[in-house]
Amino acid sequence: MTASHPAVLQTIHADGRELRLQYMTPAEAPALLAFARSLRPHDLLFLPTDISSPEGIDELVEGLGTGRIGVILALDGDQVVGFSSVVRSATSWMRHIAEISVIVSEPMRHHGFGRELTEEAFRIAEDLGVTRMLAQMTLDQQSGIDMLRGLGFTPIAILHDHVIDADERTYDLLLMHQDVARFADTLRRLDADAAPKA
Ligand SMILES: CC(C)(COP(=O)(O)OP(=O)(O)OC[C@H]1O[C@@H](n2cnc3c(N)ncnc32)[C@H](O)[C@@H]1OP(=O)(O)O)[C@@H](O)C(=O)NCCC(=O)NCCS
Numbered sequence: 001m002t003a004s005h006p007a008v009l010q011t012i013h014a015d016g017r018e019l020r021l022q023y024m025t026p027a028e029a030p031a032l033l034a035f036a037r038s039l040r041p042h043d044l045l046f047l048p049t050d051i052s053s054p055e056g057i058d059e060l061v062e063g064l065g066t067g068r069i070g071v072i073l074a075l076d077g078d079q080v081v082g083f084s085s086v087v088r089s090a091t092s093w094m095r096h097i098a099e100i101s102v103i104v105s106e107p108m109r110h111h112g113f114g115r116e117l118t119e120e121a122f123r124i125a126e127d128l129g130v131t132r133m134l135a136q137m138t139l140d141q142q143s144g145i146d147m148l149r150g151l152g153f154t155p156i157a158i159l160h161d162h163v164i165d166a167d168e169r170t171y172d173l174l175l176m177h178q179d180v181a182r183f184a185d186t187l188r189r190l191d192a193d194a195a196p197k198a
Contacts, residue, residue, distance in 0.1 A: 009072065009120055014111040017076055021120055024071035026061045028080065032073065033057050035080035038105065045163055045171070046137045047101050048087050063087070070124030074104070074113050081105045084117035086124040086133070098130040102144070114147050122183045133178050138163050138171040145174065152186035153178040 009021045024032065036044060036052040049063075050056035063069030068090065074082030082105065088098040100121050104113045125133055135153060137144045145155075153176040162173035178186075 009123075010116070012074075012113070012116060014108075014113075019081065019108075019113070020075045021072055021082075021116060022075065024064065024073050026064070028073055028075075029057050029061055031075075031078055031080045032060075032083065035083065035105065039103065040106075041166065042138070043103055043141075045165060046141075046173070047103075048085075048099055051083070060085070067128065070121070070128065072117055072120045072124070074108075074117060076108075081108045082113045082117050084121040086121050086128065086130070088128050088130055096129075096131045097134055098125055098128060098132075100125075100133045100135050102147075109143070114143075115151065118147070118151055119187065122180060125180050131180050133180060133183070135176045135178075136173055137176075139174050140171065141174075145176070148176050148178075150190075151178070152183060 007022050007025075009023070012019045012021065032051060033054060036057075039052075041052070044050065044052055049060050051060060060069065060071065064071060068088045069085065071083065071085045073080050082103065084100065084102045086098045086100055089095060100118065102114055102117050102121065104117070122133070133153075135144075135148055139145075139158065149155075155174060155176050157175040159173040159175070161170040163171040165171070
């Protein structure tokens with residue numbers, strides 16, 4: 001991420017509240033932990049780092065300084081209500097690929113924050129020089145699948161029983177991807193479709 005980015009990327013008004021989207025700094029670590037612990041554990045299954053544990057948060061915060069990880073938070077005051085992360089592959093022959101993860105707190109869903117957080121994550125991807133974004137989620141995350149499909153992601157694989165939860169229950173994992181360059185085109189098309197016709 002470059003220093004030229006403002007701390008607050010955008011302010012969104014919804015339900016009479018004012019939300020800020022901004023790059024995460026170490027100062028927001030406790031608020032991110034509280035957010036993760038407020039979610040259903042199932043919603044965290046696909047994340048590359050377990051942000052519901054202090055160790056996982058430490059790992060994420062360490063990664064922020066490496067140029068391999070970028071995190072955007074949606075904040076309502078000091079409270080985290082949404083999260084997106086871009087984690088670039090540490091494998092040299094996959095350095096063009098990063099994994100995107102997006103989560104919105106349950107009461108704040110269906111207001112467009114998931115899309116905003118995904119859009120901002122693509123800015124991080126551009127900054128990191130990534131050309132392809134990969135997303136993975138359990139096959140039952142219908143909202144996530146719908147959101148990413150709507151933003152031009154394509155399903156590429158289903159891995160059977162690839163995920164196991166704390167109760168030893170297994171789930172199928174869906175992999176989706178999208179080219180960073182094509183994402184901008186998708187957004188332009190969606191915005192043109194949504195614009196009022198003259
Ligand atoms: C996926 C998730 C981030 C979406 O957050 P959100 O803030 O509700 O998403 P948005 O309001 O921006 O929705 C964006 C678009 O996605 C689609 N969408 C989202 N939820 C949907 C649902 N339940 N049914 C159908 N379409 C849906 C719609 O096209 C929606 O556009 P619309 O606002 O015009 O209807 C949220 O449901 C979540 O945190 N899920 C658990 C974690 C997860 O599965 N993450 C995805 C893996 S990366």
